[in-house]
Amino acid sequence: MSAQTDTQGSVTAVYKVSGMSCGHCEGAVSGELSQLPGVSSVRAVAASGEVTVVSAAPLDEDAVRAAVDEAGYELVGKV
Numbered sequence: 001m002s003a004q005t006d007t008q009g010s011v012t013a014v015y016k017v018s019g020m021s022c023g024h025c026e027g028a029v030s031g032e033l034s035q036l037p038g039v040s041s042v043r044a045v046a047a048s049g050e051v052t053v054v055s056a057a058p059l060d061e062d063a064v065r066a067a068v069d070e071a072g073y074e075l076v077g078k079v
Contacts, residue, residue, distance in 0.1 A: 010040060012054050016076035017068055020046040025073065032067040050079060 017029055026044035029051055033042045038056035045051070051068075053059065061078075068075040 010054050010056055011058050012052060013059065014079040015051045015053065015064060015068075016049050016079050017044070017051050017073050018049060018076050019073040020044065020049055022046055028071040029068060029073055032071040033064065036063055036067055049076075 020026060020029060023046070025046050029044045030042040033039060033044075033051065033053055036055070036059060038059070039053060040056065041052075041054045043052045053064070061075075065075040
């Protein structure tokens, strides 16, 4: 599992998202994921298709999938 807890009690998870190809794509995915409860930061990288999410607690994968879908992309899964 790629989620890890850091010393401040937050959880970092890396997801693979298909379909991102530019900065606009990164912004769309980041914007949707940032709205999930407990999320403190999101970093999307179109070149690798990876999205790093830092949250107060582990996120429900269905909620992450729904947010990515709302942005118009597809969640492949955790890295």
